Amino acid sequence: MSVLFISDLHLEAERPDITRAFLHFLRSRASQAEALYILGDFFEAWIGDDGMDGFQHSIARALREVADGGTRIYLMHGNRDFLIGKAFCREAGCTLLRDPSVIALNGEKVLLMHGDSLCTLDAGYMKLRRWLRNPVSLFILRNLPLSKRRQLARKLRKESRAQTRMKASEIVDVTPEEVLKVMRQHGVRTLIHGHTHRPAVHELQLDGQRARRIVLGDWDRQGWALQADANGLEQAPFGLDAEPSDH
Template identity: 75%
Template sequence: MILLISDLHLEEERPDISRAFLHFLQARASQAEALYILGDFFEVWIGDDAISPFQRSIAQALRQLSDGGTRIYLMHGNRDFLLGQAFCREAGCTLLTDPSRVELGGEKVLLMHGDSLCTRDEAYMRLRRWLRNPLSLFILRHLPLATRHKLARKLRKESRSQTAMKANDIVDVTPAEVPRVMAAQGVRTLIHGHTHRPAEHQLQVSGQPARRIVLGDWDKQGWALQIDGENWQLAPFPLG
């Protein structure tokens, strides 16, 4: 069994989600061969050197799962793109590049966070390119902690206000971008998060049937994609 989740946005202000995640690790992920977390695992991450006691407790829970034999893979999201190797070593997980091509259920699958597919949101794409530039990342990681906290609060506030004003199609994936990326990667299945719109979409890629599976965010309920051989099931579950 393989499990894929995304967009938990873990933070101390949402203990219901944290409790549900810890229960998920014990009840389901401990039985899995692998757990993939496709970005926005934390609501905000300003650097491995700024890990809080809450975040460390999450890392310790992941380490316990990893020590039990479940492989854990973690991908950056737009909220936690500063997650680094120090956290991964502590948590016992492997950091994946975005995108990553892996084999799941006997087929090649493309894994992404999903924000890079939203090309119609030109303002966000410009910001994303700047934030993910290696020089920008180096500068951000070496800013004083107080400055990083202030910048993170500013970016979160601006993101929420701008998203609320944008049309729904602007903050969703660009339809033409999906088959283009899938064709370039040579896959017929894409799994991503980010949009908070869980669903399975059928499409055509290079004249062949293909599918795009969108993972759900953890808010009023949790979401997970479970793969058992040829059986793929995307389903919600109560956070309680």
């Protein structure tokens, strides 16, 4: 059986094409897989489990249907949806993964991350990330009125888009030295992450050994999924308008 990895769908009601493609992906591929890993930015924004709307509940129900069919589903926080909590995971039948996490895949230890913590040259973002992920800050955010959280989410999204357009491409990409450092810390030679929206396989040298960094694609103009099976690892895109065929 296969194991699937996706990230950066940025699901929102305003993008029904992505939602339709994802629901078909669940029915056609994820339902046949041993496990599905969603490595962050699953939703475009998340203000807290207590603020779930009808759209988000519908996604949870779709995940639960696949989970009840026997597929293990794992979800990792991204920079857009780090407030996803236990209530959503219970409803969706998925397990919340820490970032980073190490799993066994085809007999190899593999490191999974969202990827934003690897972008250490982006000093402004890293400072904001440290503040937002601080337990005290998280407590404050979760206890703000929903209206305030919605307002803050809109503000952060607007600022993030503006700043990303202004920053040099190497600043918003991962820092190569940080990649090697994190892989060395976890004793792995394969890293899978999302966040940068630059799908690729990067061949690396880590302490004299071959290593690789696999970047998952974002779902915007097309969808992306990385599949692990007996033949190895393969990432491929598919159209959002036409229903993607089974892999």
